[in-house]
Amino acid sequence: MHGIEATHHLRPATLVSDQESICSFLSEHGIKPTRQRVAIATHMFEKDQHLSADAILDRVNSDGSITTVSKATVYNTLKLFVSEGILREVAIDPQRILFDTNTHHHHHVLNMDTGEIRDINPVDIDLTKLTGLNSSETIDSVDLVIKVRSNKDQ
Amino acid sequence: MHGIEATHHLRPATLVSDQESICSFLSEHGIKPTRQRVAIATHMFEKDQHLSADAILDRVNSDGSITTVSKATVYNTLKLFVSEGILREVAIDPQRILFDTNTHHHHHVLNMDTGEIRDINPVDIDLTKLTGLNSSETIDSVDLVIKVRSNKDQ
DNA sequence: ATTTATGCAAAAACTTTGCATCCAG
DNA sequence: CTGGATGCAAAGTTTTTGCATAAAT
Numbered sequence: 001m002h003g004i005e006a007t008h009h010l011r012p013a014t015l016v017s018d019q020e021s022i023c024s025f026l027s028e029h030g031i032k033p034t035r036q037r038v039a040i041a042t043h044m045f046e047k048d049q050h051l052s053a054d055a056i057l058d059r060v061n062s063d064g065s066i067t068t069v070s071k072a073t074v075y076n077t078l079k080l081f082v083s084e085g086i087l088r089e090v091a092i093d094p095q096r097i098l099f100d101t102n103t104h105h106h107h108h109v110l111n112m113d114t115g116e117i118r119d120i121n122p123v124d125i126d127l128t129k130l131t132g133l134n135s136s137e138t139i140d141s142v143d144l145v146i147k148v149r150s151n152k153d154q
Numbered sequence: 155m156h157g158i159e160a161t162h163h164l165r166p167a168t169l170v171s172d173q174e175s176i177c178s179f180l181s182e183h184g185i186k187p188t189r190q191r192v193a194i195a196t197h198m199f200e201k202d203q204h205l206s207a208d209a210i211l212d213r214v215n216s217d218g219s220i221t222t223v224s225k226a227t228v229y230n231t232l233k234l235f236v237s238e239g240i241l242r243e244v245a246i247d248p249q250r251i252l253f254d255t256n257t258h259h260h261h262h263v264l265n266m267d268t269g270e271i272r273d274i275n276p277v278d279i280d281l282t283k284l285t286g287l288n289s290s291e292t293i294d295s296v297d298l299v300i301k302v303r304s305n306k307d308q
Numbered sequence: 309a310t311t312t313a314t315g316c317a318a319a320a321a322c323t324t325t326g327c328a329t330c331c332a333g
Numbered sequence: 334c335t336g337g338a339t340g341c342a343a344a345g346t347t348t349t350t351g352c353a354t355a356a357a358t
Contacts, residue, residue, distance in 0.1 A: 076348095
């Protein structure tokens with residue numbers, strides 16, 4: 001009775017660029033659009049991307065605008081965005097915890113040579129072969145990270 | 155040209171219980187069996203499990219033996235064990251970085267209600283459907299975490 | 309005016325580094 | 334002795350908390 005049909009297409013993140021849209025976007029998700037939050041969202045939702053809390057902090061505080069934000073606020077705001085469903089937190093590996101603008105069901109490829117992270121379509125995962133699942137358990141989510149290396153043409 | 159055949163059976167971790175075996179086990183893997191390392195290994199390889207650095211520290215320093223170990227040594231030792239291939243570090247989710255005694259290829263089920271983590275057989279993952287992979291890239295590893303909830307019988 | 313929410317300094321938790329000490333040759 | 338390895342205090346990072354302030358009712 002367990003199974004996730006993972007046959008969607010890869011959908012892009014919700015992107016918003018101008019101040020106006022960012023405010024409505026936040027409001028629509030029950031988030032009061034304060035100065036700090038708009039500043040953080042501006043950088044985060046500029047494009048489909050995976051950023052660390054630290055990268056966001058740097059960008060917000062070096063974009064030339066008056067608005068600077070503390071580290072605590074960046075963490076608390078990103079956590080708020082996650083809990084309101086407009087961001088997803090991803091552990092690409094134990095050393096890289098990132099915030100992903102794409103909250104749709106998808107997986108990740110990490111190129112270990114370039115450090116590049118790409119979203120990939122959810123692939124079909126045959127869970128019927130799974131032996132370690134209790135019948136009383138329901139699948140909530142499936143996180144898949146594929147680590148690759150660029151061929152050195154050997 | 156990418157493909158990992160994931161049809162092995164679920165193999166248990168290498169377990170060692172007595173002082174003697176732990177020393178040889180460490181030596182065999184190029185790790186000098188010092189007091190601190192044996193203490194840490196004793197608790198880690200006691201059974202097939204997933205433990206945080208902090209949990210190991212607690213156990214080592216409260217088992218009644220004379221040997222206590224600093225936090226730094228626990229971190230450095232676990233990192234050493236990982237680099238020597240006798241432990242695997244797993245990001246079950248962004249909040250849970252754990253050390254896994256099972257270094258064989260396998261995946262994880264996290265029961266979000268009980269917090270229990272179980273190893274599962276590597277399942278067949280059809281990577282031929284993958285569209286986001288460059289032909290110049292080779293798969294290095296595949297990490298899969300399935301989050302489940304206990305049915306509330308609703 | 310009272311209540312609720314917000315931002316951040318400070319605290320806590322986590323991880324790494326640099327060096328004094330130990331140990332093998 | 335000497336050179337490399339080891340353990341850990343201290344430093345550096347990351348994340349959370351508690352509270353002063355701000356906004357809303």
